[in-house]
Structures are given as C-alpha cells and as structure tokens.
Amino acid sequence: MNFDPTIPTGVAIFMGLLAASWWGTWFIALKYLDDYPIEAFYITLFVASMVIVWGAGFILDGAGLIQNMRTVWAVDPSRVYITFICGLLYVTGIQISLRVVKVIGLSVTSPIQSSINVVSGTLVTTLVGGIPDYLTVPRIVTAAIFLLVAILLTMTAGRIRNKAQLDAKVDTGLSKDPKVLIRSVFLILIGSMFIPAYSFAISYGLKSITQPNGMAVMPFMAVLCSGAFVGSLLICGSILTIKKQWHVFLEHGFKIHKLGLLSGFAHYGGNIIHTFATRNLSSVVSWPLGLSGSLWTQIWGLVYGEFKGSPVKGYILLIFGFLTYLLGVFIISSPY
Secondary structure (H helix, E strand, O other), X not given: OOOOOOOOHHHHHHHHHHHHHHHOOHXXXXXXXXXXXXXXXXXXXXXXXHHHHHHHHXXXXXXXXXXHHHHHHHHOOHHHHHHHHHHHHHHHHHXXXXXXXXXXXXXXXXXXXXXXXXXXXXXXXXXXXXXXOOOOHHHHHHHHHHHXXXXXXXXXXXXXXXXXXXXXXXXXXXXXXXXXXXXXXXXXXXXHHHOHHHHHHHHHOEOOOOOOOOXXXXXXXXXXXXXXXXXXXXXXXXXXXXXXXOOHHHHOOHXXXXXXXXXXXXXXXHHHHHHHHHHHHOHHHHHHHHOOHHHHHHHHHHHOOOOOOOOHHHHHHHHHHHHHHHHHHHHHHOOO
C-alpha cells in the first residue's frame, strides 16, 4: 500500500510554494564553502538525499515502495528507467548552475535561469504530462514573453551592478567582468538543457491526475533520487579524481559537511513535498509554482550584499525583472 493522500487544491498549491522556498534557500550554502570543492559538497548533498528519500519511502510505504516499482516495471518499464536517467541528467544542469552562482551570484543567476526553465519545463510538462483545460496556447505564449523580458531586465541589472562595483572597487567576491556575465548566461543555457529532465521525469514517471500511468510518489522519488545520486558520483567523482581532491572529505569536519546535509534535506525534502503536490495538481501547474523558489534565491542574494554599490537603476531593473518573472509564472500556473 502506497501513501497517496487526496490533497485539496489550495493545500497542494501551498505545498508547491513551500517546496520552492526550500529549493530557493539551500543555494546559500555556497556562500560558506570558501575553497571547499563544489563537487565534494555536491556528493554529500546527494548522499544525504538518498538517506532521506529511501528512509521516508520505507516509513510511508513499507514493502509497497519496492512493490510499486515492480508493478509499474512489469506493465511499462520505461516509466522506471527513464525516471532514473532523468535523475542522472538533471543533476548535471544543477552542477553547472552552482558554478555560475559562484561566479555571478544568486541575484542575477536566479531570474535568468528560472525564466529559461519555466519555458522549457512547462513545454515538457505540457507535452508529456498533459495540459489542464484552463491552459491555452495563447496563454502559454504570453507567459513566455513575460519570462523572456525578465531575462533581459535581469541581465541589464547585472551589467549595471558590475560596472558600478568595478568603478567603486567594491569587492563582493563575484566577477565584475561583462564577458564573464555573457559566458555565465551561456553556461546557464547549457545547464538549462539538462534541468527540464526533472520536469520530464515528473510528467512521465509519476502517476498524477493527468497521467494515469507511472509510479506512486515515494517510489518515483526513490528512483529519481537514485539516478541523481549516480549522476553526482559520475560527474563530481570524476572531477575529484582528476584533481586528486578526494582527501577533502577527511580533512574537513562536520562544520563543512553539515552544509551538504542541510542542503540535501532542503533539496529532496522539497522534492517530496512538491511531488505530492504534483500528484494532485498535474506537473504543468506544479512546475511553474516550484520555480517561484527564484524569489527566495534572489532575496538571499540581496541579503548577502551581491548588489552592494549598485545604483538605484540597477535595483529597479532587478526588481522589475523579478516582478515580470512572477507575472509570467502567475499567468501560466493560475487556473483563473
């Protein structure tokens, strides 16, 4: 027996937003890594995620956790192995994002990446997971326009900030080179090619109101997390091996490892909440709600002084960029 509660729409929407707040917060761990390799942090994060997801899965579903995977595999194995592969792929996109955040900061990275992801992710969830009756093609196009405008406004705000900080010699630990900003946006585009794998998995591998086939929530999460764990080991393990940095795990104590543990809890704890919401909303609605986590990421970026020294114009463009992003998300996710 799988834990599969019927959640009212209002509660499910709140859960989607709650998950997003967790997703948008764990990135601040990057502010405390100093010279600690991102790859080592990433592996700790996904080790913690595996413990959390499989532990919660057995607590909630018991023997039903494995049984549901077997049942779905017997009928349509692609629902299982594609979910696993998607887990492996989307962690690649996040790994690229973490490197960009370290270079240009949370405030600029967040709206740009989220705007790209909400377009690509919604397209995937619509085509694969099904589209609710209220969501029309003109509505999707309108939302996409707002999201693209948000990207342009945010990029402009970033350029203004960089120039002002360079002129005033303000050190925020972030790059102020305009070429680096452009290169970072290019990396975001590359990373965004992988991240929709998450939305594909949740649209194809999860049983929901618009997708009658697929796994129950916790079996789905366990398979997805396992793929993500393998992906993190392949990517980050290879980099740590090439750089001969595996020793960092032994040289650093709990103070640094707890960042990965807490991030794993926030990341996959948020994933679990978001997936239960998706089960009752459909992925095409829950995906844009989840991307509201960009609000929290941007707020944390400002709290940590990433726009220190920027003229008022930079702040205004950043705020308008994010408001435009939120409007685009509202247009594509609201049933009214």
